[in-house]
Amino acid sequence: MNPDYESVQAAAERIGPFINHTPVITSEKLDIIAGCSLFFKCENLQKAGAFKSRGAVNAIMSLGAPALAKGVATHSSGNHGAALARAAGLKNTTAYIVVPDNARQVKQDAILSYGGQVILCEPTLEDREAKLEVVLKETGATFVHPYDQEEIIAGQGTAMLELVQQVQGLDIVIVPVGGGGLLAGCCLVAEHEQIKIIGAEPEGADDACRSVDTGELVLRHTPKTICDGLLTTLGTRNFEIIRDKVDSMLLVSDQETIEAMSLVWTRMKLIIEPSSAVTLAVVLRNPGLFEGKRVGLLLTGGNVDLTDLPF
Amino acid sequence: MNPDYESVQAAAERIGPFINHTPVITSEKLDIIAGCSLFFKCENLQKAGAFKSRGAVNAIMSLGAPALAKGVATHSSGNHGAALARAAGLKNTTAYIVVPDNARQVKQDAILSYGGQVILCEPTLEDREAKLEVVLKETGATFVHPYDQEEIIAGQGTAMLELVQQVQGLDIVIVPVGGGGLLAGCCLVAEHEQIKIIGAEPEGADDACRSVDTGELVLRHTPKTICDGLLTTLGTRNFEIIRDKVDSMLLVSDQETIEAMSLVWTRMKLIIEPSSAVTLAVVLRNPGLFEGKRVGLLLTGGNVDLTDLPF
Numbered sequence: 001m002n003p004d005y006e007s008v009q010a011a012a013e014r015i016g017p018f019i020n021h022t023p024v025i026t027s028e029k030l031d032i033i034a035g036c037s038l039f040f041k042c043e044n045l046q047k048a049g050a051f052k053s054r055g056a057v058n059a060i061m062s063l064g065a066p067a068l069a070k071g072v073a074t075h076s077s078g079n080h081g082a083a084l085a086r087a088a089g090l091k092n093t094t095a096y097i098v099v100p101d102n103a104r105q106v107k108q109d110a111i112l113s114y115g116g117q118v119i120l121c122e123p124t125l126e127d128r129e130a131k132l133e134v135v136l137k138e139t140g141a142t143f144v145h146p147y148d149q150e151e152i153i154a155g156q157g158t159a160m161l162e163l164v165q166q167v168q169g170l171d172i173v174i175v176p177v178g179g180g181g182l183l184a185g186c187c188l189v190a191e192h193e194q195i196k197i198i199g200a201e202p203e204g205a206d207d208a209c210r211s212v213d214t215g216e217l218v219l220r221h222t223p224k225t226i227c228d229g230l231l232t233t234l235g236t237r238n239f240e241i242i243r244d245k246v247d248s249m250l251l252v253s254d255q256e257t258i259e260a261m262s263l264v265w266t267r268m269k270l271i272i273e274p275s276s277a278v279t280l281a282v283v284l285r286n287p288g289l290f291e292g293k294r295v296g297l298l299l300t301g302g303n304v305d306l307t308d309l310p311f
Numbered sequence: 312m313n314p315d316y317e318s319v320q321a322a323a324e325r326i327g328p329f330i331n332h333t334p335v336i337t338s339e340k341l342d343i344i345a346g347c348s349l350f351f352k353c354e355n356l357q358k359a360g361a362f363k364s365r366g367a368v369n370a371i372m373s374l375g376a377p378a379l380a381k382g383v384a385t386h387s388s389g390n391h392g393a394a395l396a397r398a399a400g401l402k403n404t405t406a407y408i409v410v411p412d413n414a415r416q417v418k419q420d421a422i423l424s425y426g427g428q429v430i431l432c433e434p435t436l437e438d439r440e441a442k443l444e445v446v447l448k449e450t451g452a453t454f455v456h457p458y459d460q461e462e463i464i465a466g467q468g469t470a471m472l473e474l475v476q477q478v479q480g481l482d483i484v485i486v487p488v489g490g491g492g493l494l495a496g497c498c499l500v501a502e503h504e505q506i507k508i509i510g511a512e513p514e515g516a517d518d519a520c521r522s523v524d525t526g527e528l529v530l531r532h533t534p535k536t537i538c539d540g541l542l543t544t545l546g547t548r549n550f551e552i553i554r555d556k557v558d559s560m561l562l563v564s565d566q567e568t569i570e571a572m573s574l575v576w577t578r579m580k581l582i583i584e585p586s587s588a589v590t591l592a593v594v595l596r597n598p599g600l601f602e603g604k605r606v607g608l609l610l611t612g613g614n615v616d617l618t619d620l621p622f
Contacts, residue, residue, distance in 0.1 A: 020336075020337075023334035023336075023356075025331075025334075025356055026331075028358065029424070044580045045334075045336055045579070045580055045581075047339065049580055113340070262617075265582060265617060266617060268356070269355045269356055269360060269581065269582040269583070269613030269614075270356075270580065270581070270582065271576060271580040271581065271582055272580070302580030303580075306573075306576060306577060306620075306622065309617075311617065
């Protein structure tokens with residue numbers, strides 16, 4: 001079943017005590033550069049360093065005692081794995097995370113530090129699914145999809161719910177798109193609040209743009225972008241919601257993303273990952289669209305390797 | 312005249328609309344590492360990137376129209392210069408900032424970007440005072456001391472006033488000490504709220520520790536530390552307040568500071584300068600003092616050169 005606005009409200013209630021109500025930060029300098037009023041929703045300051053904690057906690061808190069006793073499982077090379085491991089810990093249950101063996105060690109370390117169990121797989125769709133299948137069979141754990149599941153979408157949408165409570169009179173909100181869980185959840189709130197919503201995507205991973213443009217979900221693509229959080233392919237549920245409710249989808253180059261990321265680091269003193277910076281990059285690439293407007297930007301996460309920065 | 316708690320309250324009223332009410336951020340991971348509950352007051356997210364905006368705005372807003380017409384002047388190699396330039400702009404007046412010619416270009420750029428005027432001097436006390444004297448004589452500008460002035464101390468204290476409103480039941484607050492304006496202002500609030508207050512200082516710039524220990528203000532010292540915001544010598548007014556009201560002064564090594572800074576960057580996704588990290592370094596060096604306590608830490612600023620990081 002696809003979630004609706006009420007699902008997001010229920011998720012907010014459910015996860016409230018277990019996540020950060022992240023601040024909205026502004027910058028006079030960036031407003032001048034952008035020619036509009038920017039409101040940055042800082043999910044990089046979220047538990048486990050990314051908005052993924054919202055959906056993960058919502059999924060865990062939606063499970064009954066019998067399911068919780070057997071744990072949860074997922075596949076993730078990024079923030080969802082750590083977020084689910086942390087969320088599972090809140091209910092004293094175990095998270096089994098299937099991780100490609102070429103994922104950065106810091107990602108595995110994050111999962112382990114939250115008490116999660118890492119199961120390595122080859123970096124192919126086939127082996128990932130096979131390994132996950134084995135885990136589910138052996139443990140009886142409940143599968144929690146990284147982005148294409150009702151509880152996840154509703155959980156991620158709570159970021160937008162908080163944003164509209166924190167900032168009055170927003171004209172537009174810009175949200176990065178990878179698997180589309182965050183954008184889909186935010187679309188539900190944007191529609192209810194009658195705020196325009198734009199999806200931001202790297203040119204090198206433009207499957208969501210193409211899916212919305214053509215009305216056909218693009219399933220196979222070979223992404224190539226610095227935005228490691230936006231490599232995943234748009235989910236089916238998310239596609240349906242986004243196709244119906246998003247106002248537009250806009251692309252940015254990796255170079256534009258790096259420049260935007262650098263501006264946020266230096267002007268706002270916030271550590272954000274490249275996937276977060278596509279939002280500001282969209283504004284700077286399309287100044288005419290945003291001039292004089294009140295623009296919300298979802299900063300999705302801050303998990304970067306400080307020894308390997310792009311600037 | 313030395314400021315008191317009421318001066319801080321009045322400053323908060325005066326500067327409220329012109330500064331950020333910065334968030335307090337927590338980290339489950341750092342709490343586990345530290346063995347206590349840490350509440351980070353994020354003045355790195357303050358206007359112009361540092362708490363200095365509080366004192367600077369208070370000083371500007373305390374001036375009458377005739378003084379404002381002639382502008383303000385100060386000497387600064389760091390955050391105070393940019394903060395005063397920004398504050399002056401709020402009242403459409405000019406800030407003349409005497410800057411040592413060996414200061415980083417980014418510092419000059421920050422002052423210029425806020426519309427301030429940079430007057431270069433040789434990096435000696437004598438030439439700085441001489442150049443400032445000339446500026447004051449030629450322009451009739453009002454001198455705004457970087458740290459040792461009633462309006463500055465009261466303004467900086469508003470950071471602590473906000474912190475105690477944001478977090479109930481704090482046991483201890485830790486504040487970095489350079490010229491001592493921030494610590495002195497925070498001491499006024501700590502005394503009123505009956506919260507313990509600790510000054511944190513680098514071993515390589517321990518003049519405030521020695522001054523409090525001996526009861527005699529150390530005036531001449533040659534600081535050597537990575538904490539470029541803590542090089543200044545304790546001010547006279549600040550010494551009097553701190554000597555009477557601080558609970559203890561604790562030292563940390565630069566290595567401890569770098570490790571603490573790295574933890575805040577990686578765990579909290581916040582860009583802080585080394586001067587901010589002395590607070591967490593104090594906690595990690597003295598775990599017995601803080602075990603199980605609710606500890607506030609003043610993160611003073613986030614102005615670092617991203618191309619020259621210590622890790």
